[in-house]
Every structure is written in C-alpha cells, then in structure tokens.
Amino acid sequence: MIKFGHIEIDMSTRVVRRHNEALCVGSRAFDILALLASVDGRLVTKDELMDAVWPDTVVEENNIHVHLSALRKAFGEDRDCIVTVPGRGYRLMQSRAAALPSESPAPGKARRTLPPFPTGLIGRDAAIAQVRAALDSAPVLTLTGAGGIGKTTLSIAVAHQIAEAHLKPVCFVELAALTDTQAILASIAQTCHVSFDGDFPSIDTLAATLADNPCTLVLDNAEHAITHVARIVEALTVVNPALSVLVTSREPLRIAQERTIRVEPLDVPAHDATEQEVLAQSAVHLFLGRLQALLGKACFDKTETLMAGEICRRLDGIPLAIELAAARVFSFGIEGVYRRLDDRMSILTGGYRTALPRHKTLRATFDWSFALLDPGAQALFRRLAMFGGVFTLEAMCAVACDSGLTIGAAIDGISELVQKSMVNVSFDGPVAEYKMNESTRAYALEQLQAENETQEIASRIARYFASRLDAGAGRTYPRQRANDSSDLRQTLDHARVASDWAFSSGGDLHLAVELTSMLTGVLLGCCLIEECGMWAERAVAALSELPPGSIDAVSEMRVRAALAATLPNLCGPIGRSRQLWNEVLGLAISSGNDVFQARAYWGLWNAALYGGNVQDAIDHALRFQTFARDRGHAWQETLANLLAAVAQHCFGQHDQAKSRIEAAMQHLATHPDEAEQITSFAVNPLAICYATLARIVWLQGNADEALAYVDKGVDLITPETMEPWLTHVLGVVAVPIALLSGDLQRGRRYLDIMRSQAARHRFTIWRKYSECLAAYCDLLKGETERGLSVLEASLDALIAQGFRRLITPLVVQCAEELIAAGRFADAAARLSDTLRFCRRNGKLFVLPEVWRALGLLAQARARLEAQASDTWRDTLNEARVCFLEAIQLSQHQGARMWELRATVAMARLSHEDGQTASALALLQNLSVGFERSSRSPDVQALFELIDALHVHHAEQPEDVAFEVVQSRQTTGIASLA
Numbered sequence: 001m002i003k004f005g006h007i008e009i010d011m012s013t014r015v016v017r018r019h020n021e022a023l024c025v026g027s028r029a030f031d032i033l034a035l036l037a038s039v040d041g042r043l044v045t046k047d048e049l050m051d052a053v054w055p056d057t058v059v060e061e062n063n064i065h066v067h068l069s070a071l072r073k074a075f076g077e078d079r080d081c082i083v084t085v086p087g088r089g090y091r092l093m094q095s096r097a098a099a100l101p102s103e104s105p106a107p108g109k110a111r112r113t114l115p116p117f118p119t120g121l122i123g124r125d126a127a128i129a130q131v132r133a134a135l136d137s138a139p140v141l142t143l144t145g146a147g148g149i150g151k152t153t154l155s156i157a158v159a160h161q162i163a164e165a166h167l168k169p170v171c172f173v174e175l176a177a178l179t180d181t182q183a184i185l186a187s188i189a190q191t192c193h194v195s196f197d198g199d200f201p202s203i204d205t206l207a208a209t210l211a212d213n214p215c216t217l218v219l220d221n222a223e224h225a226i227t228h229v230a231r232i233v234e235a236l237t238v239v240n241p242a243l244s245v246l247v248t249s250r251e252p253l254r255i256a257q258e259r260t261i262r263v264e265p266l267d268v269p270a271h272d273a274t275e276q277e278v279l280a281q282s283a284v285h286l287f288l289g290r291l292q293a294l295l296g297k298a299c300f301d302k303t304e305t306l307m308a309g310e311i312c313r314r315l316d317g318i319p320l321a322i323e324l325a326a327a328r329v330f331s332f333g334i335e336g337v338y339r340r341l342d343d344r345m346s347i348l349t350g351g352y353r354t355a356l357p358r359h360k361t362l363r364a365t366f367d368w369s370f371a372l373l374d375p376g377a378q379a380l381f382r383r384l385a386m387f388g389g390v391f392t393l394e395a396m397c398a399v400a401c402d403s404g405l406t407i408g409a410a411i412d413g414i415s416e417l418v419q420k421s422m423v424n425v426s427f428d429g430p431v432a433e434y435k436m437n438e439s440t441r442a443y444a445l446e447q448l449q450a451e452n453e454t455q456e457i458a459s460r461i462a463r464y465f466a467s468r469l470d471a472g473a474g475r476t477y478p479r480q481r482a483n484d485s486s487d488l489r490q491t492l493d494h495a496r497v498a499s500d501w502a503f504s505s506g507g508d509l510h511l512a513v514e515l516t517s518m519l520t521g522v523l524l525g526c527c528l529i530e531e532c533g534m535w536a537e538r539a540v541a542a543l544s545e546l547p548p549g550s551i552d553a554v555s556e557m558r559v560r561a562a563l564a565a566t567l568p569n570l571c572g573p574i575g576r577s578r579q580l581w582n583e584v585l586g587l588a589i590s591s592g593n594d595v596f597q598a599r600a601y602w603g604l605w606n607a608a609l610y611g612g613n614v615q616d617a618i619d620h621a622l623r624f625q626t627f628a629r630d631r632g633h634a635w636q637e638t639l640a641n642l643l644a645a646v647a648q649h650c651f652g653q654h655d656q657a658k659s660r661i662e663a664a665m666q667h668l669a670t671h672p673d674e675a676e677q678i679t680s681f682a683v684n685p686l687a688i689c690y691a692t693l694a695r696i697v698w699l700q701g702n703a704d705e706a707l708a709y710v711d712k713g714v715d716l717i718t719p720e721t722m723e724p725w726l727t728h729v730l731g732v733v734a735v736p737i738a739l740l741s742g743d744l745q746r747g748r749r750y751l752d753i754m755r756s757q758a759a760r761h762r763f764t765i766w767r768k769y770s771e772c773l774a775a776y777c778d779l780l781k782g783e784t785e786r787g788l789s790v791l792e793a794s795l796d797a798l799i800a801q802g803f804r805r806l807i808t809p810l811v812v813q814c815a816e817e818l819i820a821a822g823r824f825a826d827a828a829a830r831l832s833d834t835l836r837f838c839r840r841n842g843k844l845f846v847l848p849e850v851w852r853a854l855g856l857l858a859q860a861r862a863r864l865e866a867q868a869s870d871t872w873r874d875t876l877n878e879a880r881v882c883f884l885e886a887i888q889l890s891q892h893q894g895a896r897m898w899e900l901r902a903t904v905a906m907a908r909l910s911h912e913d914g915q916t917a918s919a920l921a922l923l924q925n926l927s928v929g930f931e932r933s934s935r936s937p938d939v940q941a942l943f944e945l946i947d948a949l950h951v952h953h954a955e956q957p958e959d960v961a962f963e964v965v966q967s968r969q970t971t972g973i974a975s976l977a
Helices: 027-038 046-053 062-081 125-139 151-164 180-191 203-211 223-239 273-277 284-293 303-316 319-338 341-347 362-371 377-388 393-400 407-421 437-449 454-474 486-503 509-523 529-545 553-566 574-591 596-611 614-631 634-651 655-668 672-679 685-699 703-715 725-740 746-762 763-782 785-801 810-818 824-841 848-865 872-893 896-912 915-927 937-955
Strands: 002-005 006-008 015-019 084-085 091-092 140-144 170-174 215-222 243-248 258-262 424-428 432-434
Touching: 002 027, 006 027, 006 062, 015 746, 027 046, 027 091, 027 509, 046 062, 062 084, 062 091, 062 432, 091 424, 125 151, 125 223, 125 243, 125 258, 125 810, 140 151, 140 553, 151 170, 151 215, 151 273, 151 655, 170 180, 170 785, 180 223, 180 553, 203 223, 223 243, 223 529, 273 303, 284 303, 284 319, 284 614, 284 763, 303 319, 319 341, 319 362, 319 574, 319 810, 341 362, 341 432, 341 437, 362 432, 362 437, 377 407, 377 437, 393 407, 393 454, 407 872, 437 454, 486 509, 486 848, 509 529, 529 553, 553 574, 553 596, 574 596, 596 614, 596 634, 596 824, 614 634, 634 655, 634 672, 634 685, 634 848, 655 685, 672 915, 685 725, 685 896, 703 725, 725 763, 746 763, 763 785, 763 810, 785 810, 810 824, 810 848, 848 872, 848 896, 872 896, 896 915, 896 937, 915 937
Parallel strands: 140 243, 140 258, 170 215, 215 243
Antiparallel strands: 002 006, 006 015, 084 091, 424 432
8 A cells, every 4th residue: 555645556456546545546546656656756747657557558748748637637636746857757746754644563474565476376385385484494495586587575574474474574676766875765765664854764773674574575676776785685584683685687686695496497397298298387377377367278289388488488487478378369369479489579568457567568578677687788689699509608708809898898798697697507517508599599589680690690690610520520420429419419409590591581591501510410420310301401502502512612511411311211312312422422532531532432322222232232342442452451351341241232242242241240250440431320230240241141042040130130230320220120121031930929019129220210212111011911811902902002102213222022922912803904014113223223131022022913814814725824824934934033042931932932833733743743853952940921921831732642643733712821021231
C-alpha cells in the first residue's frame, strides 16, 4: 500500500482509494500512477512512461496528458500531488516517512504489504528451502542469476513463508526505480515505518534506528544500484545482528557478510527425451500450466508435448521467457511459437500488465542488463555472440580483441559479464569454460548487427577455428570421437557456426571452402559421416561459383575427397564418387601431392568395388602398387597388395587371392608399424583380410571357418572407428555369411544392429541394402509376397544409385522368386542385365550363380511348354547347358558352394528327366568333400536329395520318365566385393 495525501494505492489489487472510497481509474492511468508512485518522488521522463505503459506500441504524447488529466480530476483536492516538469517529465509529490504512523506493527506481521504470493510457483521447492536455510546462517544473502530467471519470484515466496511463520517482520523494498543512496534509504525507511523529522535519513541514522529491530529486509532488483545497496546493507547489518537481508541482483554485493546463491533455470528435457521425460521437467510444467490458464486446455497430445519440451529447452529454462512464450501461443499456436524462436526478441512480448517494464518483453529484460555494462564489456558481450557453444579465454581473446579492446579489457569484461549473469562459467578441471545461453546470444547478435560488426567478427572466428582444425585436417583420418574431448567438441561447435556464416549471403566463400576443408577432415575422423557429407557438398558447390585456381589445391582436394568418401555410405550416386576421386587424383598429380595421390587410388578402388567394376578395381590397385613402390612407401605397397587380392577374389581367382592375403598377414605380423600406418590411412588391414577370407572359405565349402573369420573381423572394430566400418562389416560379411551358413538367429541379430546403425547415421545406401537382406530373411521364413515386393523395390533403388557391390546374389534370389511366381519375363530381364554387367566389369565370381538361375528359368519354361508344344525338350536342354556352365565356372574358380548349388540343380533336372542314376552319380561324387553334420542349408539340401533319390531309384525303373514335385531349394546370398 502506497499513501500520499488522502490517496491510497493498493498495488496488489490495482485499486486506488480516496477517503477510503474506490476511484474509477482506467488500466493505462493506473499503470502511469503506479510507476510514478514506485519511484518515491523521482522524476519520470515521458519516454519512460511510454515504454512502461505502451511497450512495442507507437502512441502520441497526448495519451499521457489525457490519462494524467483523468487522474488529477479523480484526486480532487490532492490533484496537485502530480507535478509536471515542463520539457522533462512528471513527478508524484508523496509525503515522506515523517507523515506515516511511527508505531510498529504487531510482531510477525509484514511491515508493508508483500507482493502477492506467486501463483503456480513451479520447480522451486528445493530452492526455497535452500534460501530459508541460508538466511538462518548468514546476515546477508544475495540471489544472483540472469534476467528473468525468477529471483524476484523466489524472494517473494521466501518472504511470504517467513511472514506466515511469524519468525520476523518482513519488509519488502522494490529498488528497480531507485538510483541513488538517498532514494533507497527513504524507501527502506518508509517500508519499515521509520519516521524522521528531516527530508532524508542518512545511512548511519537509519542503521541506528533499526539497530534494535529484528527484521527480514528484502531488497529486490539491486543490480543497477549495486554500489549504493552494498554500502547500505553493510552498514545496517554491522549494527543489527538480528537483521537478515535478502537481496536479488544480477551480480553479488561483494561485501564481507554476504553469501550468494545462484538461481538456476528450471529443468528442461534433453533433445531426444521421450514424452514422459518431457512431462517430468519443471520448465514444461510451467509452460503447460500457463497454457492451461490462458487457453483453458487441460490436455496436450504427444506432438504438442514434445514441441513444448523443445521450446523450453531452447529458452534455456528461463521462467520469464517461458511465460512470454506461453502468452504468444494464443496468437501463434505451439508450433508457431516454436518456429519463430529464431526471432525470439520480436515475439516474446506480452508480459503481465502489472509487471515491471523490463519484464514485459524479453528484449526489455536484456536491455536493462546491457545498459548496466561499461562500453568495453558491451563490446565484448556483443562479440561473444559469434560463439555457438562453450569457449575458452584464449578463443575469446583471439576473436574479440583488437586495438579497441585489449586483452586486459577483455579479461575485466568477461569477469563483469559472469558476475552480472550474462555469461555462464564452468570448469573442466582447472580450465574455465564460458557459454552464453541461447536467448542471451540472440540478444547479443542483435547488438552485434546494430554495430555493423557481424562480418568482421564472423571472419575472425572462422579463421581462428580454421587454424585450430588445421592440425587435425592435416592427417588423413584423425581417429577420435567428438565426445571424448571437450576441446574438440567446442572447436567443432564454433567451426560449424563460423562455416554457416561463411556460406551465407553476407559471408566469404573463399573462407568457407578453406574452413570446411579442415572441418570435414575432423568430422570424417570423428565418424560423423552424414555431417561431413553435408558440409563437403556445400563446399564443392561453392567451388563451382569461384574462379578456377582461387582456392589452394590442398583445400580443394580435401573437400572433394571428403564428399567422394561419404557418398557411397549416404545416398550416392556411386558414379559421382568415382568422378570426384578422379578430380582429386588429377589435382594431386598436377600439384605433386603424394598424400592425396595415395588417397585417390584408395578412393577409386573403393568406388570401383561399390559400383561392381572389378576390372577397374584391379587396375587402381595395380596403379597404387606401382606408385607406392616408386615412392618407397612400403606400407602403401602392402595395402595396395591387399586391395589387389580383394579384387582378385571378386574376379573369381579365390586361391590366388587367399594365398596373397595370408602372405600379407604374415608380413604385417612382423611389421606392426606398417599395420599402424595403414590403419591411420584407411582401415585396420586385418579387417580387410578377415572379411575377404570369410567369403573365400565359405565359397570353398567351410562355413564354420567362415563364421570364425567373421567374428575376428567384428572384434577388430573399436569405438574410435565404429562407423562406417561396423555397418560395412555387418553388411559385407557378417549378415550374409551367417544366413548362408544356416545361423539365422545370428544373422538376424547382426541385421538388426546394421539397420539401426544405418538409420541412425542416415547411411541411405546401406539402409536400402539392409532392407534387401531383411526381405531375404522374410523369404526364408516363407513370407514370399512381402519379401519379394521389398526386395524388388530395394534392388531397383540401389541399382539407380550405381550400387552393384553386393547385390548380384540378391538379384539371383529375386529371380528365383519371380520364377516361382510365374513371372518369367521379369526374371529373365533381371538375369540378363546382371549377366551383361558381370561380364563387362569383370565381376566373375558370381557368374556361376547367374547361370544357375538362368538354368532354373529355362527348366520352368520347359515344364510350361511341355503342356502346350513340342519345343519343351529344346528348352530343357537349354537349362542343362546353363547348369553345366555354372558347374564348370565354379570348378574353375574353386568355388565349391557354387558348384554344389549348380550340381544339385542339374541333379534335379536329370531326375525330372528320368535319369535318376545319373543324378545320384553327380551328387555322390560331389558329396565327398562335405559333412552330413554341416548346418549349411545348401549342404543339408545335398544330402536330403541324395537320400530321396536313393529311395526313388530303388522303387522306380530307370527308364520310366516322371515328374517329381520339386521342393524348392534353399538358396542364399553371398557377400560380394
């Protein structure tokens, strides 16, 4: 309650009385009166009134005159209390403390009516208890924290608890409008009902008067008058041990008796929190509670809840910002507010009418804090806006300091910003790390733009972090994880922000390519494949806009190589990866850069195999081998030899490839330094060895040994090199070999992990391939319709992207299903295309399977023709020729599993044609090299057929032709190069 003359103003109920009669006062008029009354006689300018009463609205000055005239008329004989100071503003002439009753209120009652208890106080129970306990042990307690964090709300709640407990009288003083010692002293005296004969009490006089009065004095919003408040509080508490002082301020008082508590933001959900986790956070409780009060809506669906959590997270859990955001939902909806958070300073307005002016908009809150900084701290504050995350003192000085802002001034400035809660500080061991929350940074960016410093500071930060990344990008693949190093994580965060600016319309494309060339190298080393590809794509696009030769060759090779390396894992196309690697090779040769020339050979070999171009892969491996030998790089020659062995295997020369790999493994065992160099350059060489040996030994008929090599390959994967190598190993060998070997449980387990990893890292090509494998599993379980549909679509998607590396056996499987469904033309089209591709590109080791499938197609056609024409015998012979071709190719390659499949198919054909004895002879000759106990579906099918034919041969004469209902052969897929 504020009194002057015969007028009483009740701020909590917004009621004005004269002679105890309520006056009719409009809302705007009351806002004007409240501001004039709250400053204890200080002059209030016209601009202050307009900002407070009509925020974000342009009005004529005449509006003030209209409402002041209405007030004077209502005040009657007290009309002269409102004084106009021409050209300056307005003042309310209040009676001083001497005019107030001098008697003290009853013990336990508040000396002055407290502000209303905060409604819907959320998430502050622990903080209230902490403040109450601290007040019991410290004469002065200061609640610090950023603007809008809830310091005032917390202090009011504590004041009410103390008053209700009848512990001490509570005096609450709002300092926001008071700027000097005399005004503050007068307001404290008035609040505590202390009367003086003179105009203003002195500090000593007030201290002496209050010396014997136990009291809890709450001083709210002290930051703008911190020096005055510190002197007064220190004097009051020295002479009055029974006095407890609770101060709210954005910085501490820094006096001897003081203890500080930092008011923390409300709890916010993590970025990937579930709906239940979102609802458990206090910030979300506040947001949804305000919405319920504003909209009358009691329930929110999952999408709205998750979006509310994201709003609270991006508003850093600051209660004022959250309440302002909730108020704007009425106009924009939850999604509309979320989408407009990038322009939060404009939309977060509309605070309570009774709120202080600086609490009515988010910008006003920051304006209040910014105005309290000295010019050096203001300059530092706005320049720190370019840091997108945590930064160190070293980074801050490199970016913010210049001739106008020295390092000494920056050190003073960061201390001031931390003290005023405008920058947060934490410690990683002894190292101080600084960070602005998102809302503070948004305001600082506005200030930076207003000073036209954005481009200069962005350029500085880009060059600084380019230099930080340079060491990492200098190595080919720096194997480290971003989560393992806070320094690396910070560098990446800031480099991303700087790169974003450099690529923007007001940025610098030359600097963008330079920075990205270093950023992508580190991202690739941290296994952040998708992000690496995104930045590399932007940089390569920028190169086309720049004059040729304007970017140094190393930077250009880095970004082209990064994009080429990521495309086969992401969305392709594979052909573009091959083109980019050729461009890198040309630049490396012309600039004499051996490092990138070696990388280009490795990349071209990879791209060739991804595209199924085995002959090209062999050529690139041989060129790499010659290059390494000429340069005297023994480890590169060893790697090139391994690459040649893999290509040989894909060409169908399995024995030669196996011997070459085993020799390489022996060499690496005695030259561990070479193994380390190969690992840092590409991948662990033993991983290449185990993966290739697993495929070879399976083809040679040893499924158990193949699975053992798979396990060794998986065990070589480390957290530092997990992706894309884990997905690669699972897709190339682990899943296919497990399924081929009859271990469906293991295959499904590997496949689930592969699908999860491919989805998590957005490896589009590998995800499509994993869908092919999942479809194959469905076919094995008899879910033919669904499996075939998915398999056809996924194969078509992969072929469109140029991915031919692993799909030929899946094409064969698809063709078999199409044959069974009677879709002969579709099967023939797929097989003919695959046969042409394999012959043209040297992908020979899968040709036996293609010929076997062509034989199955001819055999099915012969069955159909036997019912309608006399040509069926020719078609049956065509099938026999295809099976023979498959058997001969398998024998030539030493691929016994392919030979088994083709021979079983030939035996079935002979049996159908009445030649059971011949069929048995074929199978028995083949079976010598296989064990009946094998879990391999193909081996089991072999012995089951032998047993069935033995029974049939004993019962039926050899010369009787007949048709057997063919049990469909269990077939599988093989891992390809």
